[in-house]
Amino acid sequence: MRPKEIEKNLEEHGGKPAACNTCSDKDCSAAKRKKGESDQDFADRQQLESRLCRIRRKIVILSGKGGVGKSTVAVNIAVALHMAGKRVGLLDIDIHGPSIPTMLGLDGKTLQGEANGLLPIDLDGLKVMSLGFLLPDPDQAVIWRGPMKNGVIKQFLKDVTWGDLDYLVIDSPPGTGDEPLSVCQLIGKLDGSVIVTTPQKVAAVDVRKSITFCRQLHVPVLGVVENMSGFACPKCGEITPIFSTGGGQRIASDMKVPFLGSIPMDVAIAMSGDNGLPFIDHNADSPTAKIMREIVRPLLALEPAAASATITEKIENKENTNMKIAIPLADGKLSAHFGHCERFTLIEVDPAEKKILKREDLEAPPHEPGLLPKWLAERGANLIIAGGMGQRAQNLFCEHGIEVVIGAPAETPENLVSSYLAGTLKSGENVCDH
Ligand code: ADP
Numbered sequence: 001m002r003p004k005e006i007e008k009n010l011e012e013h014g015g016k017p018a019a020c021n022t023c024s025d026k027d028c029s030a031a032k033r034k035k036g037e038s039d040q041d042f043a044d045r046q047q048l049e050s051r052l053c054r055i056r057r058k059i060v061i062l063s064g065k066g067g068v069g070k071s072t073v074a075v076n077i078a079v080a081l082h083m084a085g086k087r088v089g090l091l092d093i094d095i096h097g098p099s100i101p102t103m104l105g106l107d108g109k110t111l112q113g114e115a116n117g118l119l120p121i122d123l124d125g126l127k128v129m130s131l132g133f134l135l136p137d138p139d140q141a142v143i144w145r146g147p148m149k150n151g152v153i154k155q156f157l158k159d160v161t162w163g164d165l166d167y168l169v170i171d172s173p174p175g176t177g178d179e180p181l182s183v184c185q186l187i188g189k190l191d192g193s194v195i196v197t198t199p200q201k202v203a204a205v206d207v208r209k210s211i212t213f214c215r216q217l218h219v220p221v222l223g224v225v226e227n228m229s230g231f232a233c234p235k236c237g238e239i240t241p242i243f244s245t246g247g248g249q250r251i252a253s254d255m256k257v258p259f260l261g262s263i264p265m266d267v268a269i270a271m272s273g274d275n276g277l278p279f280i281d282h283n284a285d286s287p288t289a290k291i292m293r294e295i296v297r298p299l300l301a302l303e304p305a306a307a308s309a310t311i312t313e314k315i316e317n318k319e320n321t322n323m324k325i326a327i328p329l330a331d332g333k334l335s336a337h338f339g340h341c342e343r344f345t346l347i348e349v350d351p352a353e354k355k356i357l358k359r360e361d362l363e364a365p366p367h368e369p370g371l372l373p374k375w376l377a378e379r380g381a382n383l384i385i386a387g388g389m390g391q392r393a394q395n396l397f398c399e400h401g402i403e404v405v406i407g408a409p410a411e412t413p414e415n416l417v418s419s420y421l422a423g424t425l426k427s428g429e430n431v432c433d434h
Contacts, residue, residue, distance in 0.1 A: 030045065030046045030049035030050060030053070044154070044158055047158050048154075048157055048158040048186065049188070051117075051158070051160065051161065051162060052168075052187060052188070054162065054163065054164045054165065055089070055162060055164075055165045055166075055167075055168045056165065056166050056167070057166065057167045057168070057191045057302055058167075058168045058170065058187055058189070058190050058191050059077070059167065059168070059169050059170065059190070059191055059192055059193070059194060059222065059299065059302075060170045060172050060180075060183065060184060060187070060190055060192075060193045060194075060219070061073055061074040061077070061169065061170065061171050061172060061193070061194050061196060062172050062174075062180060062193050062194070062195050062196070062210050062213075062214070063174050063175075063195065063196040063197065063206070063210070064174070064175065064176070064195075064197065064203065064205070064206020064207060064209055064210050065174050065175060065203075065206055066096070066097065066174040068174075068196050068197060068198045068203070068227055068228070069196055069198075069227035069228060069263070070094075070171060070172075070174060070196045071092070071094065071099045071100055071103060071171050072103070072227070072269060072273055072279075073194065073196045073225055073227060073263070073295075074090065074092075074100070074169055074170075074171035075090065075100060075103045075104065075171075075273075075278055075279075076278065076279055076280045076292050076296075077169050077194065077292075077295070077296055077299065078090040078126060078167070078169040079126065079278040079280050079281050080280050080292060080293060080296040081166070081167050081169070081296060081299065081300065082125060082126045083280070083281060084296075084300055086166040086167055086300075087125075087164065087165045087166045087167070088126055088127070088165065088166065088167045088168075088169065089120060089126075089127040089128075089129070089162045089165045089167070089168045089169070090126060090127070090128045090129070090168075090169050090171070091129050091130075091157075091160070091168060091169070091170045091171065092128075092129065092130035092131060092132060092171045093131060093153060093156060093157070093170060093171060093172060093173065093183055094131070094171050094172065094173050094174070095131055095149055095152060095153065095173055095179065096173060096174075098130045098131045098132030098135070099132070099273075100128065100130045100132065100171060101128075101130050101132040101133060102132075102273070102274070102276060103272075103273045103276060103278070104123055104128060104276055104278060105275070105276025105277065106121055106123065106128060106130075106133075106276070107132075107276070109121050109133060110133065111129075111133045111134070114161065116161050117158075117159040117160060117161040118159050118160050118161065119161055120160060120161075120162060121133065127162060127163075127165070129156075129160050129162075131152070131156060134156075149178070149179055149182070150178065150179075150182045153179065153182045153183060153186065154182070154186055157183075157186050157187065167299075170183065170187070172184075176209045176210060176212075176213040180213070181213075181217075184214075184217050184219055185217070190219045190220075191220070191222075191302060192219060192220040192221065192222035192302070193210075193214050193219050193220070193221055193222060194222050194223060194224075194225060194260065194299075195207060195210045195211065195214075195221060195223070195224045195225070195257075196224075196225050196227055197224060197225070197226055197227070197247070197248050197251075198226070198227055198228050198229075198243075199226055199228065199229045199230075199243045199244060199246070199247050199248065199262075200243050200244075200247070201244070201247060203247065203248075204247055204251055207224060207248065207251045208251060208255065211224075211251075211255050211257055216394075221257040221258075222258065222260070222298065222299065222302070223252065223257060223258035223259060223260035223295075223298065224248045224249075224251065224252040224257060224258070224259050224260060225248070225260050225261060225262075225263065225295055226246075226247065226248030226249065226259075226261075226262040226263070227262075227263045228263070228264070228265045229241075229248070229262035229263060229264055229265075230242060230262070230264045230265065231264060231265045231266075232264040232265065232266040232267075232286075232287065232288055234266075234267050234268065237286065237287040237288075239264045239287075242265070248262065249262075258298065260294075260295045260298065261291055261292075261294050261295040262291070263288060263291055263292065263295070264288055264291075266279075266286070266288045268283050268286065268288070269288065279292075280292050280293070321351070322348055322349065322350055322351075322357060323348070323349050323351055323382040323383065324346050324347065324348050324349075324379070324380045324381045324382055324383075325346070325347045325349060325381070325382070325383045325384070325385060325417050325420065326344055326345070326346050326376050326379075326381040326383070326384045326385070326402075327344065327345050327347070327384070327385050327386075327413045327416060327417075328341040328343075328344055328364075328384075328386060328387075329341055329342070329343040329344060329345055329361070329413070330342075330410075332412060333410045333411055333412055333413075334385065334386070334387060334408055334409065334410050334411055334413070334416060335387065335410070336386075336387030336388055336410065337387075338372075338384070338386045338387065338388075338389060338393075339367065339372065339393065340367060341364055342363070342364055343361055343362065343363060343364055344361070344362050344364055344376070345359055345360070345361050345362070345413045346359070346360045346361075346362060346376075346379060346380075346381060347359050347360075347413055347414070347417045348360075349417060349421060351421070354421040354422065355421075356414060356417055356418065356421075359413065359414070362379070370396055372393075372396075373393070373396040373397045373400040373402060374400060376397075376400070376402060377400035377401060377402060381402050382401070382402060382403065383402060383403040383404070383405065384397060384402055384403070384404055384405070385405045385408045385416050385417070385420060385425070386404065386405070386406050386408065387406070387407065387408060387409075387410070388406060388407070389404060389406050394406070405420065405425065408425060408426075409426065
């Protein structure tokens with residue numbers, strides 16, 4: 001189903017989409033067809049972007065695995081933002097276990113369609129949309145194969161008519177696989193993610209993976225929430241640690257992302273989830289609700305579009321902030337041994353003019369594991385063009401805010417940078433030859 005404006009646009013252009021006409025911004029990415037994009041893909045993207053551009057802040061809630069309280073946190077964040085007077089949408093796109101209808105007492109609700117798409121359910125002003133509303137029987141297992149899952153996620157994102165919102169809170173499928181990847185890529189410019197974990201040591205690996213996942217997708221991590229952290233006494237509210245606690249805080253500090261807070265295991269949270277009464281609203285005076293409000297406070301202060309543009313986007317958007325591109329050198333050309341090369345060249349460029357401004361050659365630092373990303377970040381590098389590179393090294397560059405292009409040929413730095421700026425750099429396979 002396409003919105004009227006897209007249909008009109010297609011009609012006016014003989015079935016071929018021209019520009020999105022939901023706003024007058026000529027530089028909007030929805031106004032331009034991407035290279036190789038089919039008519040249908042362009043129309044779909046326009047439809048999705050025309051919906052999402054009316055939402056000021058988009059926050060995705062992630063977790064390394066299921067059952068840690070991701071949906072509980074998503075519901076309570078959305079309700080808290082709504083209680084603070086914001087226009088909020090809550091999107092449950094956890095295709096394996098859409099639990100938000102139950103948590104909000106909306107089981108059995110059916111969706112209303114309108115000419116432009118699907119209307120979210122209105123819960124006292126909070127707009128709620130869940131894949132659960134589309135499943136005929138909540139007890140029936142949903143088996144969708146890989147490509148089908150992505151199709152369902154795309155269709156769902158594109159068809160919901162949110163209208164104008166201050167916040168969209170998205171309950172993503174768990175993990176760091178194809179499903180959360182589709183969600184993040186389809187939504188595009190996310191303002192950030194909240195990563196939910198539990199205090200056990202085994203959860204630490206999942207949190208690191210989720211943080212790295214966000215960095216690779218250039219999604220700012222707004223913070224980590226440690227859920228089920230200690231037990232809140234139902235009588236006096238005192239919190240007793242059960243498992244070791246503080247793991248979430250330690251990882252957040254190690255990986256230089258904010259820690260938003262620890263939510264205890266609270267019988268009232270489980271009960272309100274089962275009874276369809278949002279905890280933070282119906283237990284507003286409890287110590288746990290106070291903790292939740294503290295977690296939401298930085299999200300309320302969030303400025304729209306916190307996402308920083310990548311160098312590729314800066315080139316596309318013609319931003320005139322100079323950038324530095326690092327290239328490992330051997331005999332004056334790109335060296336495939338980026339970790340063991342003797343020299344690096346740093347080329348300063350103007351992405352708006354697609355011009356090389358300056359070249360600086362530097363002796364490489366001593367060969368120590370993990371040192372290079374930090375060393376290049378200190379010298380202002382925004383991007384590294386390399387031959388081959390292992391996943392761990394790529395993650396380290398990501399953590400230091402440096403984009404990575406791999407599989408580039410052994411050419412001179414100037415040739416590589418010029419073709420990168422022109423969008424013609426051929427990056428082949430990741431030949432990690434050491
Ligand atoms: P996920 O979305 O990660 O799969 P859910 O949010 O569905 O996890 O939570 C799983 C179960 O744990 C639900 O029954 C929920 O009510 C309960 N739960 C979540 N957080 C807490 C908590 N802090 N205290 C008590 N029960 C909780």
